[in-house]
Amino acid sequence: MTDAIHHFIEQYGLLAVFLGCVAEGESAAILGGFFAHQHVFVLWHAIVASALGAFIGDTFFFILGRSFADNRHVVGLRRRPGFRRAYRLLNTHPDIFVLSNRYIYGMRLVGGIAAGLSTVPAPRFVILNAISSVIWAVLFSTIGYVFGLGAERFIGQALLRHERLLVGLGIGLTVAILAWLIARQIARHERAKES
Template sequence: MTDLVHRLVEHYGLIAVFLGCVAEGESAAILGGFFSHQHIFVLWHALAAAAIGAFVGDTFFFILGRSFADHRYVTRLRRRPGFRRAYRLLNTHPNIFVLSNRYIYGMRLIGGVAAGLSRITMPRFIILNAISSMVWAALFVTIGYVFGLGAESIIGQTLARHERLLIGLSIGLSVAVIAWLIARHIAKKERAREG
């Protein structure tokens, strides 16, 4: 079973990193770095998959906000906790907001739609989003790579390939659960503040 999972990660892992980074993708980028350290991916491939995924995701949400402002999905996003605050920040500090939005967990999707609804131009958003995506990918893939170094030194060189794979998957799951709990806590505070 672990050999099958290992082959799936080898063949489709970079696609999963890309798709994971289209949405809130910190755990996918960290896993990309971890598996790069384990020589399952080439490091620059993981960096490229994470950066392109982050860029495509934010650009998609920008276009969604810009072109489909009255669509029920966009209207529902506008009612989410924190949207008003994101929109206000975007209009007062557009460059800083676009460059830093992806680092605030749970705000990335809302931030892209808010940017699409704002006065920021498409070329300006694209340039800022590209810079932010590359820096974000380098940061989180490097965290995963360094975590791989630390795990290897703690656990030792004697790990078999499938044990490394299981460790990597448990790291990704742990990061995703922690991020979800933080986002839930932030959303609860935002609802209390807006309510």
């Protein structure tokens, strides 16, 4: 069973990192770095998958905001907590917002839509988004890689390869749950401020 899990992660792990980074991403990028430390795949592959996923995700949301502003799904996203704040920040400091939006948990989706609705030129957004995506991917994948070093020392050298993979999956799940709880708390706080 654990060999099947290991084989599955080897075959589809980078794809999962890429898709996870398209959606939100921090936990996927960290997990990619952790698995790179476990020699499941190479660290720079995890960084490239994370950067591409982050870049494509934000560009997709930018295009949604720019080209489909009246679509009911985009209108629904504009009603999400934090959208007004993101739009206000974007209009006051557009370059800084595009470069830093992905670091504010829960703002990435609404930030991409807000950027698409703003007057930020598309080429400028693409360049800033690419720079931000690469820096973000290097940072979070490296955190996962370094955490892998710490986890190996903490857990000990005695763990077998399949046990390390299961520990990695557990760490990824824990990070995802913590991120979800934090995002939920931020959303509640934003709703309370908007009321």
